[in-house]
Amino acid sequence: MQLTLPRRPDRDALLVAAAGLLGGVLLHALGLRSRPALPLPPWLALVALAVMAGAELLRRSAPLAGLALATGALVLDICAGSLIANVGMFTDLVYAAVLYGPQAAYRFIPRATEVLTVLGTLLAVALVRKPEALLVGIGLGLVTIAPAWTGVGVRVHRDAARSARLAAERTALLAELDRREAVGAERSRMARELHDMVAGHLSAIAIHSTAALSIGEPETSREALAVIRENSVQGLAEMRRLITLLRTGEEGPAATPTLAGLDALLAQARRAVPDEGRFRFVLHDERGPGRLPAPVELAAYRIVQESLTNAVKHAAPGEVTVLLARTPDGPLTVRVTSPLDDRPAPRAPGAGAGIVGMRERVALLGGRLETGPQGDGKTFWEVRAELPVEGEEM
Numbered sequence: 001m002q003l004t005l006p007r008r009p010d011r012d013a014l015l016v017a018a019a020g021l022l023g024g025v026l027l028h029a030l031g032l033r034s035r036p037a038l039p040l041p042p043w044l045a046l047v048a049l050a051v052m053a054g055a056e057l058l059r060r061s062a063p064l065a066g067l068a069l070a071t072g073a074l075v076l077d078i079c080a081g082s083l084i085a086n087v088g089m090f091t092d093l094v095y096a097a098v099l100y101g102p103q104a105a106y107r108f109i110p111r112a113t114e115v116l117t118v119l120g121t122l123l124a125v126a127l128v129r130k131p132e133a134l135l136v137g138i139g140l141g142l143v144t145i146a147p148a149w150t151g152v153g154v155r156v157h158r159d160a161a162r163s164a165r166l167a168a169e170r171t172a173l174l175a176e177l178d179r180r181e182a183v184g185a186e187r188s189r190m191a192r193e194l195h196d197m198v199a200g201h202l203s204a205i206a207i208h209s210t211a212a213l214s215i216g217e218p219e220t221s222r223e224a225l226a227v228i229r230e231n232s233v234q235g236l237a238e239m240r241r242l243i244t245l246l247r248t249g250e251e252g253p254a255a256t257p258t259l260a261g262l263d264a265l266l267a268q269a270r271r272a273v274p275d276e277g278r279f280r281f282v283l284h285d286e287r288g289p290g291r292l293p294a295p296v297e298l299a300a301y302r303i304v305q306e307s308l309t310n311a312v313k314h315a316a317p318g319e320v321t322v323l324l325a326r327t328p329d330g331p332l333t334v335r336v337t338s339p340l341d342d343r344p345a346p347r348a349p350g351a352g353a354g355i356v357g358m359r360e361r362v363a364l365l366g367g368r369l370e371t372g373p374q375g376d377g378k379t380f381w382e383v384r385a386e387l388p389v390e391g392e393e394m
Helices: 011-029 044-056 063-080 084-100 103-128 131-214 218-248 259-272 294-314 353-365
Strands: 279-286 318-326 332-339 368-374 380-387
Touching: 011 044, 011 084, 044 063, 044 084, 063 084, 063 103, 084 103, 084 131, 103 131, 131 353, 259 279, 259 294, 259 318, 294 318, 294 332, 294 353, 294 380, 353 368, 353 380
Parallel strands: 279 318
Antiparallel strands: 318 332, 332 380, 368 380
């Protein structure tokens, strides 16, 4: 078992001990002390004074030990002729024991001082049998009860201030965590929007620029350059809208895409592939009349947009099918299938952020996303998302 030594006395304890010791010595030299309760040598009061000053050094580091030493020193002081300096230091140690002691001492010492005062008063009345005996109770109350309850009041306010400070720090920490989470969520949202808006245009630019460089026919090069210009303009417009949103926090009119724009999205995908005749993009809209909630429509639109971008980059020639379906009161199903291509490299490079963005969008709505090769021979790639529709349709 390791012995824990009390820490060094602080500056206040040293000042109180020095002042009490010097004051007590001066009072003893002037003969200013009370009548001794027992016929003991007067110099014992100086011994009590030295012990009391030593106990003062423990007022913060070991308050209960200091109070125990002070109690013995006070008894010796009363028996040998009390010095007011000893009484003053004893009251300070009672106060310190309540204020700095453990929780049990904080509860026990005030009650103990009350019981001690009552018993001392009764004993004095029983021995003296005069009204003056009540002065003993008053003196005990001033020496014990008053400093004990003063310590209780100060400790209550100190603990309340500490609790308020901790609550404020906890509130500030939670606010900072909420702020960081909100900033992180907004960054993720902006990253998804940026990728979904620009990736398709840049993929088309990369594919057609490759075609223009590899094919020496002027007509084909002009067509590729026209597609490059169209996608560049559209990409710049999307970037401009996003920058405006980041600067002002306000989106322009009709800035949020809806499922009504899927026909234009498929037409853009047709123009994005160099050989349009070998690719067919087909839309089957079986979701019924009426608009869905805006978050659901935006998520479905972005999923189709990213799926078409991936099909332009990776799919083999054939039919790319987009299916939207919904049963009454059921989720919206978005299904995009495209033929698999066994080419060693895609038509345009990618970083895989598109599927991550789709998963994040679906997770925010509490839906489900499945992606991967399908069919008996793994001949086509399928993206299937189920988006819950909560509330009434708009």
